[in-house]
Amino acid sequence: MSQTLEPAPEATRLRDSLPRRRPPRRSAARSRTRLAYWLIAPAVTFMVLVHLLPTIGGIVLSFKRLNTFTFARLFDAPWAGLENYRSILFDSSNPLHDGFFGAVQNTAVYTFWTVGLTLVGGLAVALLLNRPMKGIRIVRTLMLTPWIVPSFVVAILWQFMWQSDVGIVNKVLVDYTGILNDRPIWLLGHNTIWAIIIPSVWRGLPFAMLIFLAGLQAMPQELHEAAAIDGAGPFKRFRYITLPLLRPLIAVQLLFGVIYSTYQFSIPYVMFGNNPGPDADLMMTLIVRQSFSNNLFGFGAAASTLLILIMGIWVFVWYRIFKRDLEVT
Amino acid sequence: MRNRLAVVASAIVFVLAPAAIVACGGDDNKGSSSTPSGNQAAKEPQLEKGTTLTLWTMPNSPKPKEDLDKMIAPFTAKTGVKVDVQEVGWDVQFDRIRNAAVSGEGPDITQAGTTQVPFFAALGGFNDLNDRVEDIGGEKAYAPGIWNTTKVEGQDGVWAIPWFTEARSVYYRKDVLEKAGVDPATAFKDLDSFKATLQAIKDKVPGIQPFGAPGKKAFDLVHNVMPFVWDNGGAELSEDAKKSTINTPEAQTGVQFMGDLIKAGLYDKSQLERDGTQVENQFKGGKLAVWIGGPWVLGSISRTDDENWVDDARNNVGVAPMPTGPGGKAYTFVGGSDLMMFKSTKHPNEAWALMKFLSEDQTQKDYANLLGMFPARLEPQQQVGDSDDNHKAFFEAIQNGRTYAPIPQWGQIENAYKTRFGNILDSAAGVGKAYSAESVKSQLDAAAKEADGLLAQSAG
Numbered sequence: 001m002s003q004t005l006e007p008a009p010e011a012t013r014l015r016d017s018l019p020r021r022r023p024p025r026r027s028a029a030r031s032r033t034r035l036a037y038w039l040i041a042p043a044v045t046f047m048v049l050v051h052l053l054p055t056i057g058g059i060v061l062s063f064k065r066l067n068t069f070t071f072a073r074l075f076d077a078p079w080a081g082l083e084n085y086r087s088i089l090f091d092s093s094n095p096l097h098d099g100f101f102g103a104v105q106n107t108a109v110y111t112f113w114t115v116g117l118t119l120v121g122g123l124a125v126a127l128l129l130n131r132p133m134k135g136i137r138i139v140r141t142l143m144l145t146p147w148i149v150p151s152f153v154v155a156i157l158w159q160f161m162w163q164s165d166v167g168i169v170n171k172v173l174v175d176y177t178g179i180l181n182d183r184p185i186w187l188l189g190h191n192t193i194w195a196i197i198i199p200s201v202w203r204g205l206p207f208a209m210l211i212f213l214a215g216l217q218a219m220p221q222e223l224h225e226a227a228a229i230d231g232a233g234p235f236k237r238f239r240y241i242t243l244p245l246l247r248p249l250i251a252v253q254l255l256f257g258v259i260y261s262t263y264q265f266s267i268p269y270v271m272f273g274n275n276p277g278p279d280a281d282l283m284m285t286l287i288v289r290q291s292f293s294n295n296l297f298g299f300g301a302a303a304s305t306l307l308i309l310i311m312g313i314w315v316f317v318w319y320r321i322f323k324r325d326l327e328v329t
Numbered sequence: 330m331r332n333r334l335a336v337v338a339s340a341i342v343f344v345l346a347p348a349a350i351v352a353c354g355g356d357d358n359k360g361s362s363s364t365p366s367g368n369q370a371a372k373e374p375q376l377e378k379g380t381t382l383t384l385w386t387m388p389n390s391p392k393p394k395e396d397l398d399k400m401i402a403p404f405t406a407k408t409g410v411k412v413d414v415q416e417v418g419w420d421v422q423f424d425r426i427r428n429a430a431v432s433g434e435g436p437d438i439t440q441a442g443t444t445q446v447p448f449f450a451a452l453g454g455f456n457d458l459n460d461r462v463e464d465i466g467g468e469k470a471y472a473p474g475i476w477n478t479t480k481v482e483g484q485d486g487v488w489a490i491p492w493f494t495e496a497r498s499v500y501y502r503k504d505v506l507e508k509a510g511v512d513p514a515t516a517f518k519d520l521d522s523f524k525a526t527l528q529a530i531k532d533k534v535p536g537i538q539p540f541g542a543p544g545k546k547a548f549d550l551v552h553n554v555m556p557f558v559w560d561n562g563g564a565e566l567s568e569d570a571k572k573s574t575i576n577t578p579e580a581q582t583g584v585q586f587m588g589d590l591i592k593a594g595l596y597d598k599s600q601l602e603r604d605g606t607q608v609e610n611q612f613k614g615g616k617l618a619v620w621i622g623g624p625w626v627l628g629s630i631s632r633t634d635d636e637n638w639v640d641d642a643r644n645n646v647g648v649a650p651m652p653t654g655p656g657g658k659a660y661t662f663v664g665g666s667d668l669m670m671f672k673s674t675k676h677p678n679e680a681w682a683l684m685k686f687l688s689e690d691q692t693q694k695d696y697a698n699l700l701g702m703f704p705a706r707l708e709p710q711q712q713v714g715d716s717d718d719n720h721k722a723f724f725e726a727i728q729n730g731r732t733y734a735p736i737p738q739w740g741q742i743e744n745a746y747k748t749r750f751g752n753i754l755d756s757a758a759g760v761g762k763a764y765s766a767e768s769v770k771s772q773l774d775a776a777a778k779e780a781d782g783l784l785a786q787s788a789g
Contacts, residue, residue: 067786068738072431072452094782165599187602188544189760273546273604275748277755292424294741294783 062301084302103286115257122208130216147206155270158199162186192280251322374678378409383436404686430454437674443478450488451737456670457486465688474730489667491705495623496663496726503645505618517649527595541617544601545751552662558583560654570734573780576773588757598758613637628701648719663730749776
């Protein structure tokens, strides 16, 4: 009996060799972790250097009195405490902070319409293109082209298209089709906000469409077929099958869309310069103008910090609303 | 733990190494010699051959770097001092010069817009040239309005030397005036005849807009409006530059003069959507009969490669001085560019030698000709002015030229004014708030309030 328990000579050799091998295995695991640290170290270092430290620096600056005479001292500038925040939020008569609430309002309007139209339009086009028909590939490719145009170029193109006397928009609306009798002025006054919303939607829509189209094509057809057999019409099928299944995609695009639109800068800047006027001044153009043209870096830093907080609240709200969908995906 | 530290430390080294290399590269550009010869008391200090100066210039001419390199070649041949000309775009020059002045990392010399000089000087990163300017004839060699741009209000120093100059004058189409039956000699004599001329064009010459000027998109909107304010006895700031006076009745009359032109249909409101260059091209393209512009457009008439010109416009350009206001003076904005020497330069004598060279009469004339600008110095200015009638109008404009109070906050105040002037012109065009004397006044009040807030900024 006991003999049978004796391991075979080869096994002994194997067992002898095991203890020698095991520690290397453990250290292999450790060195794998170490390798992982090494691999993420550059990214972490970069993130700390170019992201975290400047953010902290910016928040510190928001407590400083930085103006034409003090900004060169930067972190040595006089301490202002909460003065910058107080005057932004509660002192509307402060002439240096003129336009803050206007910019907040414009940004909200811009974001609402840009994100709303992009998502609704993207979904509509995706539904249209999600069916077999001749030349569908070409149509889909063409639909994607606005997305590959850099927003800088989008702004320049639309700036010419909007010009009231020679721009193509008014030519179509007034000269070719006669929809309007008077030539509207797009780049001045109340229309300016639409002059930046429409190009933003034009550029953002293809991407939304692409995401929705991918979602629609991955959708199991059986559900639609079963519902159709049960007598559900196209609208009901859309409302109770398509839309709920697209919820995760809508959620993600809503998150990024709102953040991206709130931080929009290039389109209004290229179209109107650093002062788009009271009707289209967004948070970012205001912050950039006050900081870099007017040297009010304390104001700019405080406004930026408030913007980060607002975005933080948005992400929190978004998470509460779509938590369930994220778990499903 | 030690291992982690090692990881972080080596990662930092990894990240910072390229920066260190770049920094070394930057030093090389400034040349290898390191002995500043600023203490040599001799009037003509020995220049160090082989030194390389760095000069920042803005896109003044079609090929900014090549043109300036050519201009400077004789200087290098004579002195052995090389010059590395670097082009900095107008859109970024303000930020880059400011950053260079604050950080002490920059070129030896930079070009700067005349209205920017007081702000840059206040940063403390530039050399006071007061002891050197006698070399180039000092104050008396320049028109007073131009010399004023080298100073800071309330200080003794000379922080820049004028390089080239521009002033605004009235451009008109001779053929259009003829069709309208207006005598060019008196067409733009005063504000009333200016308006009457535009009315005559509107009534008698179809197919062309009487007048156009850019709105808030133009960086120089304030330069276009202020002459009318000055004409009516208004001013941008009080005498002591402590308070805004842009909401006085005189200033309001001046601003409203422009708004009223829009209201009367004499000023093409669609031009308000364009920036300065785009409106300039509208005049060149024959869409506008009258326009206010600088001398560089005169220089472009003979350039066949400037395809913005249509023949009718190109062959019929006339220039008249700005109209005379009720006060009897014909004010215009005089601007241009100055040269400033960074405090961080290791070669102040060589840098000054270059600035002196760029101030020689012949260099001034050649370079200004190339740019379609005017020389900054009186003597060559006079010579360019004598060349023909159109240039003469500009020469006179420069002598009547006015610029803003040289205070560090001016740039910010100009931004505030620009916003409000833009709003006023927009409302006159029928967009935005309704246009009335009250709405103009409330915009100007807001502008004055903002300007006063900016003036109240302090170092404390």
